[in-house]
Amino acid sequence: MNSTAPAPSEDLLIREVAQLLVTSLNLDMAPEDIAPDTPLYGDGLGLDSIDILEVALAVSKKYGFQLRADDENNEAIYSSLRNLARHIAAHRKT
Numbered sequence: 001m002n003s004t005a006p007a008p009s010e011d012l013l014i015r016e017v018a019q020l021l022v023t024s025l026n027l028d029m030a031p032e033d034i035a036p037d038t039p040l041y042g043d044g045l046g047l048d049s050i051d052i053l054e055v056a057l058a059v060s061k062k063y064g065f066q067l068r069a070d071d072e073n074n075e076a077i078y079s080s081l082r083n084l085a086r087h088i089a090a091h092r093k094t
Contacts, residue, residue, distance in 0.1 A: 010082075010085065010086070010089065013085045013088065013089055014036050014081055014082060014085045015031060015032070016085075017081060017084055017085045017088060018031035018032070018034045018081055019031040020055075020058050020059070020062060021034065021040075021045070021055060021081070022034075023058075024054050024055060024057075024058035025047070025051055025054055025055070027045075034081055035081070036080065036081050036082040036085075037080045037081070037082055038080060038081060039079060039080055040052070040055075040078045040079070040080065040081065040084065041078060041079075044080075047078075052074075052078060053069075055067075055078075055084075056068075056069075059084075059088060062094070063088050063091075063092040063093065063094055064092060064093030064094040065091045065092060065093050067087075073087075
């Protein structure tokens with residue numbers, strides 16, 4: 001039997017990242033109210049660059065890797081809660 005813990009499913013990680021967003025940004029909404037494909041910028045959650053910096057810091061602390069401001073993939077990474085969760089799943093250390 002494999003003794004390593006299974007990786008969390010995408011849905012579980014999406015809920016976890018939604019909670020991280022609500023907590024780190026003090027959003028006035030419940031994590032479950034953030035649809036997985038809602039854009040994080042603009043008309044979606046309406047996050048701005050300062051909010052994204054806060055998210056990057058929270059992700060770094062929780063998941064053990066850096067989201068870099070100069071990453072050429074940032075537009076895709078932050079395009080939705082689902083894409084952010086997928087990026088975290090691919091790069092997390094913890």
